[in-house]
Amino acid sequence: MKNRRIVTGAGALLAALVVALLPLPATTAPAQAATGSAVTVTGRKGTYDDFSKLKVTVHQTKQLRAQGVRITWTGGKPTETGFRHNYLQIMQCWGDSSEGPSREQCQFGGGGTSQAQGGNWTGLRQIDGIPDPAEKEYVHNGPSGESYVPFRPADGGPETTGSRDWTYFSTLDTNEEPYAVTHEDGTGEFTFQMQTAQEASQLGCGDPVKKSGVVKGRSCWLVVVPRGEHDVDGASGSGTRLDSSPLTTSNWARRLVVPLDFQPVGNTCPADRVERRVIGSELVTDAMSSWQSTICAGAGGVKFAFSQSGEEIARQTITQPTSGAPGLAFTVDPLRPPEGGATETAVHAPVAVSALAVGFFVEIPGSGQLTSMKLTPRLLAKLLTSSYQRDVTRRGRTVLEHIEGNPLSLFHDEEFKQLNPAFNDWQSYNQPPMSLMVQLSNSDTTEMLWKWLRSDAEAREFLAGTPDPWGTKINPYFKELGLDTDTTVSDFPKADPTRTVVTVGEESLEYGTIEVAPYVQDMHEGALRTRRGNNGATTTPSAGGNGSPAKLVNTPPLSGERMVLAIVDAASAARYGLQTAALRNADGAFVQPTSASLLAGVAAMKDSAVPGVLAPNPGGAKGQAYPLTSVVYAGAYTSTGADERRDYASLIRYAAGSGQSPGVSPGQLPPGYAPLPAALRDEARAAADRLQNPKSSDGDAGPGGPGGSGASAGGPAGAGGGGTGSAGGAAAAGGAAGDTANPDTTDRSAPSVNPAAPERQNVAESGGLTPSTVLGIVRWVLIGVLLAGGIAGLSGPILLRFSVRKSVRVG
Numbered sequence: 001m002k003n004r005r006i007v008t009g010a011g012a013l014l015a016a017l018v019v020a021l022l023p024l025p026a027t028t029a030p031a032q033a034a035t036g037s038a039v040t041v042t043g044r045k046g047t048y049d050d051f052s053k054l055k056v057t058v059h060q061t062k063q064l065r066a067q068g069v070r071i072t073w074t075g076g077k078p079t080e081t082g083f084r085h086n087y088l089q090i091m092q093c094w095g096d097s098s099e100g101p102s103r104e105q106c107q108f109g110g111g112g113t114s115q116a117q118g119g120n121w122t123g124l125r126q127i128d129g130i131p132d133p134a135e136k137e138y139v140h141n142g143p144s145g146e147s148y149v150p151f152r153p154a155d156g157g158p159e160t161t162g163s164r165d166w167t168y169f170s171t172l173d174t175n176e177e178p179y180a181v182t183h184e185d186g187t188g189e190f191t192f193q194m195q196t197a198q199e200a201s202q203l204g205c206g207d208p209v210k211k212s213g214v215v216k217g218r219s220c221w222l223v224v225v226p227r228g229e230h231d232v233d234g235a236s237g238s239g240t241r242l243d244s245s246p247l248t249t250s251n252w253a254r255r256l257v258v259p260l261d262f263q264p265v266g267n268t269c270p271a272d273r274v275e276r277r278v279i280g281s282e283l284v285t286d287a288m289s290s291w292q293s294t295i296c297a298g299a300g301g302v303k304f305a306f307s308q309s310g311e312e313i314a315r316q317t318i319t320q321p322t323s324g325a326p327g328l329a330f331t332v333d334p335l336r337p338p339e340g341g342a343t344e345t346a347v348h349a350p351v352a353v354s355a356l357a358v359g360f361f362v363e364i365p366g367s368g369q370l371t372s373m374k375l376t377p378r379l380l381a382k383l384l385t386s387s388y389q390r391d392v393t394r395r396g397r398t399v400l401e402h403i404e405g406n407p408l409s410l411f412h413d414e415e416f417k418q419l420n421p422a423f424n425d426w427q428s429y430n431q432p433p434m435s436l437m438v439q440l441s442n443s444d445t446t447e448m449l450w451k452w453l454r455s456d457a458e459a460r461e462f463l464a465g466t467p468d469p470w471g472t473k474i475n476p477y478f479k480e481l482g483l484d485t486d487t488t489v490s491d492f493p494k495a496d497p498t499r500t501v502v503t504v505g506e507e508s509l510e511y512g513t514i515e516v517a518p519y520v521q522d523m524h525e526g527a528l529r530t531r532r533g534n535n536g537a538t539t540t541p542s543a544g545g546n547g548s549p550a551k552l553v554n555t556p557p558l559s560g561e562r563m564v565l566a567i568v569d570a571a572s573a574a575r576y577g578l579q580t581a582a583l584r585n586a587d588g589a590f591v592q593p594t595s596a597s598l599l600a601g602v603a604a605m606k607d608s609a610v611p612g613v614l615a616p617n618p619g620g621a622k623g624q625a626y627p628l629t630s631v632v633y634a635g636a637y638t639s640t641g642a643d644e645r646r647d648y649a650s651l652i653r654y655a656a657g658s659g660q661s662p663g664v665s666p667g668q669l670p671p672g673y674a675p676l677p678a679a680l681r682d683e684a685r686a687a688a689d690r691l692q693n694p695k696s697s698d699g700d701a702g703p704g705g706p707g708g709s710g711a712s713a714g715g716p717a718g719a720g721g722g723g724t725g726s727a728g729g730a731a732a733a734g735g736a737a738g739d740t741a742n743p744d745t746t747d748r749s750a751p752s753v754n755p756a757a758p759e760r761q762n763v764a765e766s767g768g769l770t771p772s773t774v775l776g777i778v779r780w781v782l783i784g785v786l787l788a789g790g791i792a793g794l795s796g797p798i799l800l801r802f803s804v805r806k807s808v809r810v811g
Contacts (some may be wrong), residue, residue, distance in 0.1 A: 037062035041224075041256040043075075048236070049228025051254060053186075056088070056224050062261040063664045065206070066199055068191040068531055068577030069222075076182035077228070082241070083560065085229040088180040089246040090192055092260075093221040094154040094203045100257035101221045103247045104152045104159070107195075107203060110166055110174030111556070125149045126163035127248040132232040134249040149247040154204035154218075168202040171556045175200075175532075179559035181368050189369070191361075191577035192222070193531045196265045206262035217262035224256040263666060269296035273303040276647045280314035280330030282522050283354045283445065284632045286571035286670045288330075291659050294667030295651065302647045308522065311444040312490075318637065328636045328648045332444035334610040335635040345694060348613045348633045349687035351655040353602055353674040355593045356445050356523075356628040359568040359578035361530050362433065363560050364422065373581040374419040374590045377452060377459035378468060380583075383410060383436040383565070384453075385463070385478035386496045386513050390432035392475070393500040394516060394539045400498065406472050408432050411563070414470045433563030434535040435517030437526045438492035445630055447490040448616040449567070450483065452627050455586070455619025460484045492519075492567075504541040504550040511539050511552055520566070527572035533562030570598075571672030587622040594626070595662075598674035601629025612683070631680070634687075638694035649692035656684035 038059045043051030053075035060069050077086040091108040095101030109125035127138060128147035138147050148163040160167060175193040182188040196206040197218070206217035225246035230236045232250040244251060273296055278288075288306045296303050307326065309317075314329035319336055321327065329335065335346040358380070362370040386392050390409045392400055407413040409432030417423045439446075453459040458468075463484035467473040477495040494517075499510045518536045520526040529535055533556070540555040557563070565581075570593045573580050582590035591597045601617075604625045608615035614631050621627040634652050638645070660675045661668050669675060676684070 036060075037261075039258050041258055043226055043254070043256060046228070046254050047250065048230035048234055049226075051226045051228065054226055054256075056256055056258075058222055058258045060664070061222075061258060063666075064194050064196075064260055064262045065265070065575075066196045067194050067575045069194050070189065070191050070577055071180075071222075071224075072187070072189045073182070074187050076186050076188060076226070078184045078186070079179075079181045083179045084241045085227070085236075086182055087227050088177075088182070088188065088190075089225040089227060090177040090180055090190065091223050091225075091246075092175055092192075092195060092200075092203060092205070093223050094205065094218075095221055100255075100259075101223065103149050103252050105154075105221075106223055106247070107151070107169055107174060107200065108176045108178075108247065109149075109151070109163065109245070110169040110171055111176055111178050124163045124245060125151065125160070125247060127245045130231050130233055130235070130244040132244065132248040132250050134232070134253075136249070149245070151202070153202035154207075155201065157202075169200065172534075172554065173200070177559070181560065183368055191531065193528075193576065194260070194262075196262060198265050205260065206265040208264040208266060208268050215264050215268050217264040220260045220262065222258040222260055224258075225251055226254055226256070227251070269293065269301075269303045273301060274647065275303040275305055276328075276644060276651075277305050277307070277324070277326040278328045278330065278634075278648075278651070279307045279309050279317055279326040281311050281332060281444065281632055282308050282524065283332070283569050283571070283630060284330045284352050285524065286569075286575060287352050287655070287659065287673060290666055290668055290670050291651075291654060294658075295654055302650065304651055310441045312442060315635075318635070321640075327640045327644050328634055328651070330632050331635055332448070332616065332630045332632060334608055334613045334633065335637075345638045345690075346610070346635060347638060347687050347691045348610065348635050349652045349656070349684040349691075350614070350631050350676060350680040351634045351652065351659075351684060352632040352669075353598050353629065353676060353680075354632065354672060355570045355598055355601070355626055355630060356449055357568055357570050357573050357593045358436075358565060358581040358583070359527055359530050359573040359576075360565045360581060361533050361578060362563045362565075363533075365431075365561055369579075370422060371579060372420075372422075373579065374584070375581045376415070376419070376584045377456035378462050379410065379413065379416055379419075380449075381453050381459045381462050381474075382413070382472065384438070384492060385475050385483070386435075386494065387472065387475045387478070388413070388432070388435075391435045391516060392496055392498050392513055394432075394537070395500055398500070402476050402498075403473070410436075410565075413472065415468060415472075431561060431563075433565065434537060434557070435513075437517060437520050437529060437535050437564070437566035439522055439526065439567070440491075440519035441522070442490040444490070445569075445616075445628075446492060447488075448618055448630065449628060450489045451487070451616070452618030454484060454487075456584075494519075500539075502539075502541045502552065504543050507550045509541055509550060509552050515539055515552065523566075523568045524572045524575075526566035527568040527576045527578060530564045530566045530568070530578055531576040533557060533564055535564050535566070569672070571670055574672035575670070583627055585621040585623075585625060585627045586619055589622075589624060591621075591624055591626045593628070593672075595674040597624050597626035598629045599677060600625035601627065602631060602674075602677060602680075605629075605631070634684075636691055638691060645691050645694075649688040652684055652688040652691070656681045656688075 038057055039061045040055055040057040043054035045052050054073060055075050056071065056073040058069060058071050071090065073088065079087045091106045093101035093106035095105045125148045126146055127135060127149060135147070138149055140147055144162065146163060150159040151168060152159045153168055175195050177190060177192060180188060180190045195203060197204045203220060204218050205220035208215050209218050227242055227246070231242050232244045232248055246252065269292070285308050288304070292304055292306065295301055311331040311333060314331055315335055317326055318329045330351070334348055337346070358375055360370070360373060364370055382388060383391070387403060388407055388409045389400060389403055392403065410416050411423055411433055453463065462468060462474055465474060465479050475496055477497065481493060481495060483489060494513045496513050499512050502509045502511070515538045518538070520529065534554070536554055538552045538554050540553050542551055542553045544550045568578065580592055582592045584590050600623060601621050602614065604620045604622065605614040605617045607613065613633060616630050618627040621629070634655070636645070636648050640648070656676060658667060659669060660681065662675060664670065
């Protein structure tokens with residue numbers, strides 16, 4: 001088991017007159033802005049179709065980062081089956097004109113083509129599929145004689161040279177939505193994936209721009225093109241499809257345009273700031289991304305360089321520090337007892353409450369998106385043990401002997417369908433969902449999830465080999481692992497060695513469970529792939545050509561048929577607007593990860609092996625408590641240098657103070673977290689005092705303190721955190737008590753004004769960092785792990801669990 005942890009943990013690292021008469025686009029006047037930063041735009045009557053009743057609302061247009069944004073609409077006509085007519089096409093664009101972007105500045109056309117959806121041309125930048133009488137600019141402008149609208153990147157690079165030139169974006173990374181569905185009542189809803197300059201440099205959204213001495217993010221645009229029942233040539237009818245691109249002149253004239261303001265991306269913290277390195281749990285990544293810039297901007301602020309890692313690596317890093325290594329770790333389980341004896345003490349400070357979740361993006365053909373889902377521990381156990389047929393092979397007619405009789409997929413499981421009646425009419429649709437995505441690395445939260453499964457009698461018995469009431473049995477390769485009794489499991493094994501053989505011409509190709517459901521590097525990546533509706537499976541044969549060999553490739557699912565699930569953290573799920581499954585807790589209640597249910601989960605926790613440090617208690621979650629709740633602790637040793645301890649203490653004080661104010665502005669607590677209960681805030685401040693002044697705090701009670709067992713978290717009374725544990729205190733969740741008791745405990749990283757104040761809502765001095773940018777600062781600390789991971793990430797997950805087992809092949 002120790003070897004498995006080492007190998008798997010190391011492996012974690014692997015889009016004329018007629019023209020003059022066309023109306024201007026629908027732009028947004030200030031009076032049209034809804035509450036907050038939501039904006040509503042209205043369509044108009046076109047040449048053939050009337051969109052004047054269409055109203056589209058973008059529910060967040062300011063302080064944007066790489067995230068999902070909810071878009072809703074009313075007044076549309078119902079989308080016809082097969083996307084023949086009546087849908088919206090949505091795209092993100094750059095452009096500095098106050099009138100909105102040009103069509104050359106919009107990211108659209110990377111989604112490929114499909115005869116089943118929109119004919120030959122929709123989804124591409126080619127515009128001569130159906131001749132547009134209004135098109136005068138782009139007529140046979142390509143080397144192949146095609147007419148297309150080139151894409152011009154924001155950085156001034158060369159424009160594309162054809163409709164299939166995917167230099168800047170393609171099916172794998174475009175965020176365009178070619179078919180947003182309108183329901184029978186004329187309404188619709190879609191969560192759009194916003195991209196910053198870090199995910200799409202060709203758009204440049206959020207690139208730091210200095211205006212009047214203030215650094216802001218470069219603005220961008222959202223464009224919605226409504227499609228009706230007629231094509232650009234006037235053709236219509238139930239047997240026809242819309243084959244024209246939204247970029248052709250007539251369709252483009254119907255566009256609705258919404259301005260988007262982005263937080264600046266990248267590290268804009270002044271170079272002269274003192275840098276302190278911290279490392280640890282992904283559960284705190286979104287919070288640190290928000291806190292960093294505001295802490296740095298404060299008087300005497302410090303630059304905290306955060307490197308995300310597995311918690312075990314984080315514990316090892318600060319337990320055996322080297323020069324320049326991080327001195328503070330974010331973990332769920334506590335630090336190890338100090339190896340240096342009585343001269344150093346481990347200090348633990350609670351800084352964040354978050355959770356694991358099952359995020360999903362599921363579209364039921366002909367019905368739209370699924371908005372709710374219930375899962376039992378046993379259903380999740382089936383997913384995690386590849387016990388469904390299509391989680392092992394995607395071959396439609398292949399029956400695998402070792403799981404013969406099991407359902408094709410989760411959605412075909414009778415247990416699932418009884419809990420989720422929306423699928424009762426779905427049984428005739430045989431396309432299974434993409435397999436559950438999980439991260440490769442070991443983590444404290446993965447260990448917590450397996451603990452939850454073992455705490456449930458049905459799930460534990462299933463893992464031990466007992467079939468469910470409908471006859472579904474565990475994949476035997478996983479039964480051998482003893483998952484029902486092994487209390488040290490902290491990874492997600494892929495133990496089934498089955499290889500499916502696919503013949504392409506004279507070549508034979510193979511894939512297994514890792515290709516069916518590739519590991520993700522972290523839960524943020526899992527949430528992003530879920531938002532895109534594609535888990536990255538590579539099981540589709542491609543013949544190659546032009547000297548390229550045949551290979552297995554990824555085929556993005558069609559709009560209206562995207563079905564993806566992933567184990568994600570609650571912050572990433574909220575960031576990308578994913579639906580999250582309601583999980584059954586110990587009382588039999590199905591609970592979603594809300595602020596109230598997370599706080600109830602904290603109240604159910606008990607001390608870990610370190611007195612005063614709460615441990616996840618998934619099996620004890622009752623009432624409305626969410627079972628996969630975690631408290632993240634900042635851990636450090638008092639043997640760290642005095643200046644470092646002072647700065648780390650200031651980070652803890654900020655996290656327990658202003659950092660607990662919920663919101664989307666820099667410095668606030670992002671969605672997906674519950675504000676710390678008052679008792680835990682007091683514990684964090686006391687821990688900061690002990691860390692900064694260890695000798696003067698020797699008699700203090702608190703987590704890790706030598707003088708006592710620490711204060712109880714108390715019972716949080718709703719979001720206000722009105723706990724009554726022995727720590728006392730009554731700071732409300734929305735605001736922090738003062739952190740300036742004396743010069744030694746002053747929060748040096750706190751800004752001079754409250755980041756939640758109205759005048760600061762749309763100003764970001766620095767940061768707006770995404771998880772992809774907060775990672776690289778301390779990579780040299782983990783270089784040994786990186787080198788080992790290059791090999792282990794490819795071979796370890798397979799070989800680790802069945803090195804002496806015989807492979808199974810299906811033809």
